[in-house]
Structure formats: structure tokens, C-alpha cells
Amino acid sequence: MAEPVAPTRSPGRPPRLQDVAELAGVSLGAASRILRGDCGNFSEHTSERVLAAAATLGWRRNLLVSGMQTGRTRTVGVVIPPYDSFWIGVLAGIHERLGEADYLPITVWLGDLDHMPHFEADAKRGMQLMNRLLDRRVDGLILWPPFGLAYYQHARELQDRTVPVAMIDYHSTAAICDAVTTDEAAATAEVARHLHGLGHRHVAYISSREVASQSWAIERRRGLEAACRSVGVRLVVSKLNEAGDDAGDVARALLRSQPRPTAIVTATDHEARDVYRAAAEAGLSIPGDLSVVGFADLDFAPGMTPPLTTVRQRAGEIGVTAAGMLLARIESPLRDGHYQDVRVTADLVVRQSTAPAPA
Amino acid sequence: MAEPVAPTRSPGRPPRLQDVAELAGVSLGAASRILRGDCGNFSEHTSERVLAAAATLGWRRNLLVSGMQTGRTRTVGVVIPPYDSFWIGVLAGIHERLGEADYLPITVWLGDLDHMPHFEADAKRGMQLMNRLLDRRVDGLILWPPFGLAYYQHARELQDRTVPVAMIDYHSTAAICDAVTTDEAAATAEVARHLHGLGHRHVAYISSREVASQSWAIERRRGLEAACRSVGVRLVVSKLNEAGDDAGDVARALLRSQPRPTAIVTATDHEARDVYRAAAEAGLSIPGDLSVVGFADLDFAPGMTPPLTTVRQRAGEIGVTAAGMLLARIESPLRDGHYQDVRVTADLVVRQSTAPAPA
DNA sequence: CTGAAAGCGCTTACAG
DNA sequence: CTGAAAGCGCTTACAG
Incomplete structure (x- = not known):
């Protein structure tokens, strides 16, 4: 690929349909119909002339106009x-x-x-x-x-x-x-089963801000509550504050609580990161002392130390x-x-x- | 925030300027000018009536039309x-x-x-x-x-x-x-100075694919070459293949080479990740046995183990x-x-x- | 200070 | 099979 050259600015405006019609020797209406594929009843000869003219002039549909006319952009x-x-x-x-x-x-x-x-x-x-x-x-x-x-x-x-x-x-x-x-219900059920299978009986969940627009947060929390109940796992829920910026504090508090949960599930992988940090501060090792499950499988999840178990959402x-x-x-x-x-x-x-x- | 209600679909089409003009009792042209702020010479009374009418009807400019008219979208x-x-x-x-x-x-x-x-x-x-x-x-x-x-x-x-x-x-x-x-020259100079200051004298650089469109890759490599030369660091350059998918292989080869470089700089943080992997395979510890410098400061860089030294581009x-x-x-x-x-x-x-x- | 008219670049019934 | 004409929703000289 050689260095391209700056184009010599051609003086004209973009070609109009009018120009195409003239070059092809047909009316404006005919050109319009043919170029939109509505060529129902035009002779092949005519169609070809119009298509060729459009190609020669480099004409392209002005979508602003058709948007205005048809109401569809x-x-x-x-x-x-x-x-x-x-x-x-x-x-x-x-x-x-x-x-x-x-x-x-x-x-x-x-x-x-x-x-x-x-x-x-x-x-x-x-x-x-x-x-x-x-x-x-x-x-x-x-x-x-x-x-x-x-x-x-x-x-x-x-x-x-x-x-x-x-x-x-x-x-x-x-x-x-x-x-x-x-599908929050199915996803949280999988999480509950996974933790139960590993022998966890006392799990904490850090929910997100549960404002009205975050219906997923509410569903996710409720799903996990129901799933834990049904497999026989005790679940303690904490919710983030209005600003949603206190996941670290919540995690630290959880790790100080007695009895300490053996696993923490978080609303998203973002909060799981905060849990990792809090665990490190508290001298707890993951997963030895504490299991952690995130949600979303964000790009950083596999690179965490240790790599995060999480629920992959199919974005x-x-x-x-x-x-x-x-x-x-x-x-x-x-x-x-x-x-x-x-x-x-x-x-x-x-x-x-x-x-x-x-x- | 209560659950909102589905809006009862109003039957009409969006209001046109015509409607506004009629409601205000002025001509189309007058309404157009006033609403575009070109109200130079209209009485305040008239302006206000038009503005009020537009607000009442919920009229908004159709940018498709003005785009078509003015040539600016x-x-x-x-x-x-x-x-x-x-x-x-x-x-x-x-x-x-x-x-x-x-x-x-x-x-x-x-x-x-x-x-x-x-x-x-x-x-x-x-x-x-x-x-x-x-x-x-x-x-x-x-x-x-x-x-x-x-x-x-x-x-x-x-x-x-x-x-x-x-x-x-x-x-x-x-x-x-x-x-x-x-500013590749300044950035790579900083990298060279940093490594030189740490006593590195034998450094390897993994460049990207150096195709014509990737001029940054060429500049970055040349910048680092010049900078290393000027501070007195020996630099060995490897380039990725056409597909750009062999950073892992390149890293492994570098770590087997004799004498082994004491530091590796990579074209971007992506390749730095591959170097981390290769080092782990080779049983080398970072930064004890090998220093690594990335480029870009992508979101995963601070979360790597150990956190990656890199050049933050101001995206x-x-x-x-x-x-x-x-x-x-x-x-x-x-x-x-x-x-x-x-x-x-x-x-x-x-x-x-x-x-x-x-x- | 304001209006009637032409025009932007097309599309679309409606005639022939 | 094709063209002349009205129209989409505005903007903009040009008159008055």
C-alpha cells in the first residue's frame, strides 16, 4: 500500500438524480423507479441505460430525502x-x-x-x-x-x-x-447449586443499588434468595447505597462478621473485585478461606488472581x-x-x- | 419512580411547521425564521406567539429537511x-x-x-x-x-x-x-530512560504488525530504537507476523534466546499479556528475572499480576x-x-x- | 417588519 | 411502458 495522494477536490456538487435521468435520456420519475429496483415495467434496455448512467456519474441515493419522503430513515x-x-x-x-x-x-x-x-x-x-x-x-x-x-x-x-x-x-x-x-432465575439457581455442591452453607450476597430502573438487580437478588432457600443454603444479603460506591466497605464488613460467610456472591464482577481487595486486606485467601462468585463475566474476570468464577451473560x-x-x-x-x-x-x-x- | 404506563398512542402525525404558523397566525416563512432564531426583525409579540405555538404543539425541527436544504446534517x-x-x-x-x-x-x-x-x-x-x-x-x-x-x-x-x-x-x-x-518519540524516550535507570542494558522489543496503515507501530519501534541508542541500551526487535497473532511464540523464543534480555517492551499491553504467560511457562518471575513494559495502559493493565508498567495513552x-x-x-x-x-x-x-x- | 413563491432532491399517485 | 405534476417539510432569496 503506497502513500495515497490527497484527492484533487472536484469542483462539482454530488450528482443529482436529474443528471442521471438526462444522461440516460429518461424522465426523472423513470430514473427514480428504476434505481429503486421498482423496474416492473421498464424495458431492459432502459433499465440498463439508467443503471449505467448512475454508475458513470457516481450517483447515490440521498437518504435524507427518502427519509423525509417515506418517513423511514x-x-x-x-x-x-x-x-x-x-x-x-x-x-x-x-x-x-x-x-x-x-x-x-x-x-x-x-x-x-x-x-x-x-x-x-x-x-x-x-x-x-x-x-x-x-x-x-x-x-x-x-x-x-x-x-x-x-x-x-x-x-x-x-x-x-x-x-x-x-x-x-x-x-x-x-x-x-x-x-x-x-434469565436471572436460571442463572442464580446454577450459582446456588454450584456453591451448595462445594459444601457452602453460609453465603453472603452483595446486591447492587436496587433502584427502580435496575430491575435486573432486584430479580437477581430475589432469584438467588429463592434458589438458596430451595437447596438449603443460608443467604445474607447486603445492598449498596444510593451511589453504589461502597462495595469495598460492604465487603470489609462482611469479612468481619461472625460467623464469617464461606462464600460471597456479588451482583456483578465489579463488586467481586472489591471483595478480592477486602479479602487481601483481611489476610484471607481466595478460594482457600473464601469462595467468590461474580456476575457478567466482564473482560477482566479471567485475568483476576485467582481467575473469577462468574456467570457469563451473553452480551x-x-x-x-x-x-x-x-x-x-x-x-x-x-x-x-x-x-x-x-x-x-x-x-x-x-x-x-x-x-x-x-x- | 413508579412503574410507568404504556402511552396511549396518539393518532396524529408529528406537527408540521404549517400547524405552528397557523396556530400563531403568521406565515410559514415567518415561523421558520423565528424558530431558527433569525428573528431579526419580528416584533416581540409575534416571536412570542410563534414560540408559544411551537411549544404547545410540541413541534421540533425536522433535521432531515434542514440537512437536505442546507447541506449540513x-x-x-x-x-x-x-x-x-x-x-x-x-x-x-x-x-x-x-x-x-x-x-x-x-x-x-x-x-x-x-x-x-x-x-x-x-x-x-x-x-x-x-x-x-x-x-x-x-x-x-x-x-x-x-x-x-x-x-x-x-x-x-x-x-x-x-x-x-x-x-x-x-x-x-x-x-x-x-x-x-x-507523541511516540517522547513516550519511547521515557521508556528507554526508565529501563536504563534500572540498569537494563539488553532489552527486547516486540513490535506489532508493521503494515502501512499502522504507522504508529513503525514510529513506536523507531522511537524506541533511537532512544535506546542514545542512552546506550542494546535493543533487539522482533515483529509480529502478518496476522499479528504470534506474540506468544515470539515471547517464548525471546525468553529462550542467549543471552536472555533482562527486559521486554511490547508494542501494546496485549502483547505484554503474552509475555507474562510465556514467562510463567518458562518459570521466570516478573520483575525479578524479567522486567516488562507495555504500551497503552489498557483497562486490564493495573489488574495484571504484577501490575504492568506501561505508557498511558490519553485516549x-x-x-x-x-x-x-x-x-x-x-x-x-x-x-x-x-x-x-x-x-x-x-x-x-x-x-x-x-x-x-x-x- | 412580513408574506408569496421557488426550490432542496427526490417519491409517488395519476394520466396517457 | 413512460412522463408530467404534485408533494414531502421545510428554507431562503425576493418582493412589498
Whole structure:
């Protein structure tokens, strides 16, 4: 590959359909129909001339115009935080599925890999972001739950601009839109069985902030409670504070409690990291003195010391599914009340942070 | 936050400007001007009535239309692989800067956190992706180098559709577009000084694939060569194969070589991981027997055992800078040949993978 | 200070 | 089988 040369800026504007039609010697309307494949009744000769003319001039459809005319932009707004590898995986799945269908996602990011945005603090900004998407006439929206809830709360103010929505990781009893969630019940049952099988009878769970938009957190905790009860494991639950920033403190407190749990399960791998740190401070070895189970299988989990046993959420599949559901909804909008609610399997990945309970 | 209710679908279409004008009792043109802030010569009374009418109806500008009319969509195409935390950071910076300017990035992803795309294999697909962006009339493009090169190589076929481009991590001697790169010379000099100070005199460097689009890889290797020469450290360079997948083999070979280097520097933190593995296999301890320096400071670097000494690239700043340059170029297009070439500082982060050279 | 009219680049009934 | 015309929802000279 040789160094390319800066292109000599060609003076003209992009070619218009008019130019193509003239070059091919047909009317504007004919050219339009032929180029959209609606060539039903044109002679092959004509079709070919038009196609050739378009190729010669380098003409390409102006999607802004067709968007305006047809009301469809083949574009989907996505509001999701690029917070960790789970969400990046979801985003990748969305891009993959939408790309196949020749749709383009338009993503609005908040925060980054270091900072999970705390949406509750700033619902107004959320609406601004969604409006920027709606102003571009996206055909649908894939939303992170805090935005999803804001969207529906402001549905009135949105007036006639509402579009189909798919939410990720939010399960609503009120069925307000299509949703994809992880099968929390099955996943937590696997965790409970795994720990029980290793002889653990006294387990602690560090839950996340359990705010309304985090329905997964509530489901995950309840799932684990039910599963532990059914296999006969005692479970002590702690919840993080409103800010969700005290996992370290919670872990330290747990490790000082008497009797000390022989295993700790955390809402996500993030908190498992804090447990590792607290255990090191307390001079406890993992998994010798303490077993740890995370959730999500984030990218750093296999590299932890020891590698973390965790539940792998299928991020890509979740993204693909959400995009697919939204696409279906865009095609056939609104059969009210028949929203889909898909559960995606998660898989327990046993690594070295779990071992038989100390005697 | 109570469970929201599904909105009763309002029957109408979104309000048009016409509706606003009628409600306010002014002409279409007047309403248009007032709502775009071009209210130069309208009575305050009139302005207020129009604004009120728009608010009442929930009218919002249709950006497809203004895009078509003005030729500006306030949208930027971004083609970048979400491959690791460096690129995610770049993406976050782009979103931040573009958002401030009320522009929206439209990103086309290839690959995901697990798979770095190998673009060279599929330039045709690359052009397709860029065309999908151009068809939506993006005002500019921020490109990953392999795409940037393809873009300029196909500039002819793009005809009059070219838009301003900013490239990340590509430095061209031919100055074909604005570019942001890391200050490789300064960064590698810091690495050389650090190792020299610890007494290392025989160092190995594992370079990346040095294909044309990876100009950073070439610069990084040359920078380190020059820096080592100037401080008096012997440097042995190995390059990865075309596929870039043999870092483990290269590391193992290096550790068997005689005399064995006392330190290994790698093109990125990814290869440093392979070195850790190879060292473990060979029964060598880091940093006791071998010091290791990575590059990028990816998210997993601080969590490695031992935590990796590496050069932190300022991903967010790189993204912000690229977006800013592109925005400037969109405002005042094309003062040919005066492309900017910004170097962003990188910072050596000393952790526990480097120590004095064994005697 | 404000309105009527042409136009952005297409699509889509409707005629022939 | 193909063309002339109206229209999508606005913006923007150009008149008054």
C-alpha cells in the first residue's frame, strides 16, 4: 500500500438524480423507479441505460430525502452507557444485527469505561439526548432502562413523536415495550447449586443499588434468595447505597462478621473485585478461606488472581435480540399489549475463585 | 419512580411547521425564521406567539429537511473498531466533543472487544460502510487508519462526495488530512530512560504488525530504537507476523534466546499479556528475572499480576482532539495542504512489572 | 417588519 | 411502458 495522494477536490456538487435521468435520456420519475429496483415495467434496455448512467456519474441515493419522503430513515437511536465490556458487547450485537438489515444505529453515549452515569440525577439531560435522536427521525430506539423509564414518563410531552422502543435489562410487569433480559432465575439457581455442591452453607450476597430502573438487580437478588432457600443454603444479603460506591466497605464488613460467610456472591464482577481487595486486606485467601462468585463475566474476570468464577451473560446475543425485536416492531408497529419479553440464557463459568468450603 | 404506563398512542402525525404558523397566525416563512432564531426583525409579540405555538404543539425541527436544504446534517461518521479500552476511550472523547457542538456521531463498528478486524482483507466492505455513512450525508468522517487509506485510494470513485476527514493514530508524510497521533518519540524516550535507570542494558522489543496503515507501530519501534541508542541500551526487535497473532511464540523464543534480555517492551499491553504467560511457562518471575513494559495502559493493565508498567495513552484526549479538528475543518473547509497533525502526550506509568536488572 | 413563491432532491399517485 | 405534476417539510432569496 503506497502513500495515497490527497484527492484533487472536484469542483462539482454530488450528482443529482436529474443528471442521471438526462444522461440516460429518461424522465426523472423513470430514473427514480428504476434505481429503486421498482423496474416492473421498464424495458431492459432502459433499465440498463439508467443503471449505467448512475454508475458513470457516481450517483447515490440521498437518504435524507427518502427519509423525509417515506418517513423511514433506516436508522435506530441507541442510548446505552459504554461502561464495561458487557455493554460494549451489547452495543456490538446491536451494530451487527442492525447492519445486516441495512439499518444504522446512532448512539448517544454518556459516561465512559470509568464512569457509570447515574441517570436518576439528570432526567432532563436524558430527554434532550433522546430528542436529538428523534429530531433526526430515527425509526426506533434501544434504551438503557433509566432512559426507557424517562421516555415513558415524558411520553406526553413527546406528543406524536413516539417510536417503537426496545429496552435492555429491564423487566416490567406493566409491559410497556419490548424487552430483553437475562434469565436471572436460571442463572442464580446454577450459582446456588454450584456453591451448595462445594459444601457452602453460609453465603453472603452483595446486591447492587436496587433502584427502580435496575430491575435486573432486584430479580437477581430475589432469584438467588429463592434458589438458596430451595437447596438449603443460608443467604445474607447486603445492598449498596444510593451511589453504589461502597462495595469495598460492604465487603470489609462482611469479612468481619461472625460467623464469617464461606462464600460471597456479588451482583456483578465489579463488586467481586472489591471483595478480592477486602479479602487481601483481611489476610484471607481466595478460594482457600473464601469462595467468590461474580456476575457478567466482564473482560477482566479471567485475568483476576485467582481467575473469577462468574456467570457469563451473553452480551452480544442480548444486543442482537434487542435489535431484532425492534426491527420487527418497526416493520409491524404496535399490536398494543403484545410486547415481547425475551430471556437470554447465562452460563456459569467455573474458574478458580470457588473451592470446597473450609471445614 | 413508579412503574410507568404504556402511552396511549396518539393518532396524529408529528406537527408540521404549517400547524405552528397557523396556530400563531403568521406565515410559514415567518415561523421558520423565528424558530431558527433569525428573528431579526419580528416584533416581540409575534416571536412570542410563534414560540408559544411551537411549544404547545410540541413541534421540533425536522433535521432531515434542514440537512437536505442546507447541506449540513450536523452529523459525523465514525469508523473505529471497539477493540479495546483505548478505542473505547477514543470513542468516548469523540462523543463528548461532538455532543458539545450539538453534532451527533454515527459510528460503524467492525469487530468487537474480542476481535480486532483485519481490514486489509476486506477493503470493499470498508467502502460499503463508508458509503452508508455518506448516503446519510454526514458532514465529515473520523477514521481508523485502514479506512482512511481506503478512503483516499477510492477518492476518485467517491467523485464529488468527499467530506473532511480526521484520522487517528496515522501519521502521513504526505499530509492528506488532519490527524492526531501519540507523541511516540517522547513516550519511547521515557521508556528507554526508565529501563536504563534500572540498569537494563539488553532489552527486547516486540513490535506489532508493521503494515502501512499502522504507522504508529513503525514510529513506536523507531522511537524506541533511537532512544535506546542514545542512552546506550542494546535493543533487539522482533515483529509480529502478518496476522499479528504470534506474540506468544515470539515471547517464548525471546525468553529462550542467549543471552536472555533482562527486559521486554511490547508494542501494546496485549502483547505484554503474552509475555507474562510465556514467562510463567518458562518459570521466570516478573520483575525479578524479567522486567516488562507495555504500551497503552489498557483497562486490564493495573489488574495484571504484577501490575504492568506501561505508557498511558490519553485516549479521551485523542478523541476530543480529533473531533475538534474535524469540526474546525467542517466550518472552514479545505485550505489545501494545511492539514493539522497534532501529537498527544503519553505518560509512563510505573507499576510493579519493572525492577532493577538482575546482576 | 412580513408574506408569496421557488426550490432542496427526490417519491409517488395519476394520466396517457 | 413512460412522463408530467404534485408533494414531502421545510428554507431562503425576493418582493412589498
